[in-house]
Amino acid sequence: MSIATTLGVGSGIDTTQLVTNLVSAQREAKDTIFKAKTEKLTTQISGISQLKSGILNFSTALTSLIAGGTLTTQPTTSDANAISVAGIAGVKPSGAASQIEVKQLAAAQSVSSKAFADANTPLGTGKLTFTFGNATVDSATSTMTGFDAKALPAAISIDIDSSNNSLSGIAAAINKQATGMTATVVSDATGARLVIKGATGDAAAFTINATETAGAEGLAQLNYGPGATSGAVLNQAAGDAIVTFDGLTVRRPSNSISDLVTGATLTLKSVTTSKVVIGSSQPTSSLSAAVSDFVGAYNELLGIVAEQTDKDTGSLNGDSSVRTMMSMLAKLTSTPLVAGGSPSTLAELGVSTNRDGTLSVDTGRLNKAVAANPAAVEAMFNPTQKSSSSLVGIVSLVSATKPGTYAVTDLVAATGGKLTGSAVPTAFDMPLVLDATNNVFNVALDGKTPVAVTVPAGSYASGADFAAALNDAIQNNTSITVLASIGWDGDHLTAASKTLGSTSRIEIGAADATVSDLLGLTNATRATGTNASGKIDSVAAVSSGSLLFAASSSAAKGLTIQPLAGATSATITVDRGLLNALNDVASSLTASGGALYSANERLTKAQKDVEAQKTKLDESSAKMKANLTRQFAAMDSRVAAYKSTQSFLEQQVDAWNNSNR
Template structure:
C-alpha cells in the first residue's frame, strides 16, 4: 500500500501545470486552426478586392477620353510665324479647311477725358443722373473730330449713374467700374490736374454718348450739342479683316466667330500681308485613346484572371486565385467580358460593336487590333467611330435640341417618341399706333425731329414681375427706329431690371405703326406691362391701359407620358426611361407632330456606367467588402469566445488536478502513519 501511495503522491513526479497546459492546447488547436484559416482567407479576399478596385479604377480612367465627343473632333492647325495675329485656342470640332487672313485694321476703344480738377479727392458738388448710352458716332469738321450724329446700339443697355454732391472723381470712377458695364474708369493726373478717363468697350458701335439731367453735370457731357468740356482722345473703330477674300468687321480684336472653333487675337493691322494656314482633323488623338483602351483592358483582364482563376507558380504548381470561389467577383468578370463583345444599345447604324472597328477577342480572352480593318475604319468611316464610343443624342425635329442633364447616367439608351403640344412663348405687350402729329406713317419718320426734352416722356415698365424706376426719353428722334432703339436701351439699362437679369426686345411694326415689347425669357412667369405712362407717351402709343399677354411654358409628351415644361425646356417624367434627357424647344415645334429623340451612352459610357456600379459607394465591391468585414468581426468574436472557453477549461482542469493533489497528499499522510504498524501490533511474529 505504501508503494501505491508513493506512486500516486507528490513523489510521483507528475507536472500538473504542464499537463493542464498541454490538454488545453490540444483542445484549442483544431478550433484555432479553423479560425486562422478563415481569417487568412478573408484577409486575402479583402486584399484581392483592393487590387481589383485599383485595376478597375485605372481602366475606367481610360474611358473618359473615349466618352468625350471632343476626342473624336480633335483639330490641329499649322500657323506661320507672325506677330500680326496670336492664336489663342483651337476647339474640338473646329471647321476644317484652308484659310487666308489679312488684317486691314484693328478694333479701337473710344476714350474720353473729362472733369478736370486739381484735387482728385475733392467733392465736385455735382448732382443728378449721368446717363451713358452706347452706339456709333458720325463726325464732321476738318479733322472729322466733331460728334455729329449718334446711332444707338440697342443690344447694349444704357448705364445710369447717380451722382451725389459729395462725389469725387475717384468715387465716380468706382461707381462706373462697379456697374460691370464694360466701361473702364480711371483718374489720371497730368501737369497737376486730374481728369476722369472713360474707356468704352472696343468697336465702332460701342462708343459713348453721355448726358446729364442737371446742369451741374455739363462738364461730363459728350453729345452732339454739348461736348466742349470733354476731350475725345481716341475714336472707336471696328476691326476689319479679310478671310479668304471676304471682308469681315468685328467690334473686338478677340476673334472667335469667323472660323468656327478657332480663337485668335488681332495684334496690328498689316494690310497686304496674307497669312495662309490649314485647320485639319487630328484623328491621332482618337486612335491613341482606343489603343490605350485595348492595352488597359488586357492588363485588367490578366489581373482579374489571376484573382478569379488559376495560375502556375515558378515551379509550375497550380495556384488558386484569392477570389476563385467568390461568385460576385466571377460575375463581375463575366459582365465585363460580355460587354466587350456586345452591340452598343441605342446605336442602330454604322459601327454597333467593337468588332466593326477591328478589335477582336483572342483565344486567351485578351483583345487584339486587326490593323487593316482599324486603319480602314478611320479612313472611310470616321464618323461611325464617335457614335460607337461616345454619347450621342439625336432629334428628328428642326425645332428641338436633345441634350443631357445632370442625371444622364440614369437615362436608358434608345429611341423615344416626342410630341410638342404647346410651343413656348414669351410675355409681350403691344402698343397703340403712333399718333404724334408730325409722324409720317409712310416713311416711319418724323417730318421734324421729335424733341422729347420738351414735355414729359416718362413711364414705368414691369418685366417678368420686376418694376423699373421711372424711365424718361430726353433726346431728339428723327424716326420710329431711333425711338425703338432708345426704348430698348433704356429699359434694359434700368438698374432694377438689369440686376434681376430681365430684359426686353423692342420691335416696331411698320404695318400698324406701333411698338411691341417682348420679354427675353420664356414661360408662364414671363410678362411685360406698363404700370404708368405720361400723357406724352400716349403720342408714341404707350399707356398704362395697354394689356399684355403672359408667356407660356412648353408642353409635350415623351413616349405618351406628359413631360414637365418650364420655359423652353421639356423634361421627361421623373423615373421614366428618358429621365436625364433635356429637350430645348423653340417655337414652331408643335406644328411638326410626333418625332423621334434618340440617346446612346456609347460603348465608353456603357462601360463607365458598369464600372461605376461596381466601384460606387453603394456598389457591388463596397457591399462585398462590408460583408467580408462583418465576417472578420465574427471571427474576432469567435476567437474571443474560444479564449473564454479555454480559460474556463483550464481553470476546471487545474481545479481537478488540485483536488487530485489533495487526495494524494492525504494518502501520503495516511501512508506515513501506517509505517511500522505491524511491528507494534501484539502477538505479531518477527523474523
C-alpha cells in the same frame, strides 16, 4: 492574498499554469481557423480593391485621352500668325474650308491724362461718370467729334474722395468696376499719366465727365468726349474687327470670334494681305493609335484579373463578382458605339478576343477602316448627340440617354407672356410730353412685385420713340431681373416677357391715369405664356417652361430638348461612344449594388463576423478560465485541509507512542 497567487499552495501543483494551458488547448484550433479566415478575407478585399482601381483607372485614362481633343476633328489655319484657331468643345468642325481676310483688328479705346509729378499727385474730389456707346473720331486730330450713348452697358459713376483722388487711387477705383475697363499709371521722364482703356469694339467707346466738389476741383482734367477741353487725350479709338468671310464682309467687336466657322474659335492676330484658309483635320493616326492603346490597357486590366483568379495563388478564384466583371468587359468589342452606320463596334475595326480573354487588333483592318470612314471611327470614341433640326436643341448630357435614334413630333415651342395695348391711332398727333409728374410706369414681370420705372423726361413724337425709351428704362433698372421687350406696332404698344412658359407674364401701367389712357394701357389685353409641348419617342413629353423632358416610361428617358419657335419635329440621334460604354461598365461594377461593390460589402461583413466570433471566443475563454480557477482553488483548499488533518493525526500518533514507552 488573491486566489490566483495562492493556487497550488495546498496541493503543490502549479494550477495557474495548468489553467492557462487548459484554456489555450481548448481555443487553439479555433484561433487557427480564425487567423486563416482573417488572412484570406483581407487578401480577398485587397484583390477586389485592385480590380476596382483597375477598372476605374482604365475609365479615367480613356476620359483623359478623349478630353485632350486628340481624337476629334480639329480646325486648321493656313497662317497661324494671322489667324490662330482652337476647337470648341462638343462642336465638330463642318469640314468645309473657309477663306478669311482680316481687314481690321478690333481695338479698344484708350485715353490718357496729362503728365503729373507722380502717381500720388492728388487731382481733386467729386465723381467720374463713364458713358458707353459709339463714337465718331476725327482721325486727323484724334479727337472725338460725336458720341451716341447706348443703354447697355449702363453708365457708371465712381466716387472720388480724399482717400483715392491720386492717379493710383483713381486707377484702383476704376479697376474695381466690372465694366471691362482697365486703368494703369504709366511713368516716364515726363511724369506720371493715368491711362484708361475700355473693351474692344465700336460700341465700347466711352466718355468721361467729372462732377467736381466745390473747393476741391481738378477732376475735370480727366474729362474726355465731344467738346471736352484740357482733359484726357485719345491714344487709340475703339473699333470693330472687320473680316471678309468667303467674300462677305462682317464686323465683330472682338478679335476672338466663335460664330463664323462651325466648331472653331478664331483669334485674329494681324491684318492680312491675302486669304487665310480655315479648314479641319481628322485625327486618323491618333484614332488608330487610340484603338491599339485601348487594347493594351484592356489587356493590362485582364492581367490584374488573371493574377487575382489564379487557381493556385489567386484569392478571388471562382468569385462570382469577377465572373460578372469579365462578362461585362467581354461585351465591349461587340457593343454598338454609334447608332446605325458602319463601323459601329470595335470588332468591326479589327479588334478580336483571344482564347484567354485578352484582345488583339488587326492593324491592317483597323487602318483600312479609319481611312475609309474616319468620321464614324471618331464618333465611336467620342460620345455625341445631334438633332436633325436647328430649331430643336438638346439640353441634356449625352450620357443621360441610352444610345439610339428618337423621333420628336407634335412640337409646339413655349411662348412668353404678352401685353397688347388698346389701339390709340391719335396718341402721338401731338408729341407726348413726359416730365417728373407723369413719367413713372409700374412694371411687373412673371408675377414679381411691380417696380417703378422712370422714363426720361422729354417730348416723344412717335410710339416707336416712346417704346424705345421705355424699353431702355426697363433694361437699365437694376430692380428688374427679368428681361422684357417693348415695341410699338402701328397704333398700339406691345410688350413681351423674354422668359418662356406658363409662369411668364408682363404687366405695365402708367402711374398717371391720363398717360395710361393715352397709351392704351388702361384697356390693354394680357396673355400668359405657355409651356412647350410635344412627344419624344411617341410618348407625351413632360414640359417645364421652354424645355421638354422624355417621360420616365420612354426609351428616351433622360433626354431633354428645347424646341424653338417654328419647330414641329426632329430626329435625335444619341451615340454613346466607347467612353460612355466603358464608364457604364465601371459604374455598374463599382457603384452601390454593383458586382465589385457588393463583393467588397460581402467580404467586409464576413471579416466583421470573424471578429465578432473571436470576441465571443475571448469571452468564452475568460469564463472558462474563471471557472477552472475557482474549481482548482476549491480543490486546493480541500487538499490543504486534508494535509492539516494528516499533520494532527501524525502528532497524535507520535504522542501515543511516546506515552506507551
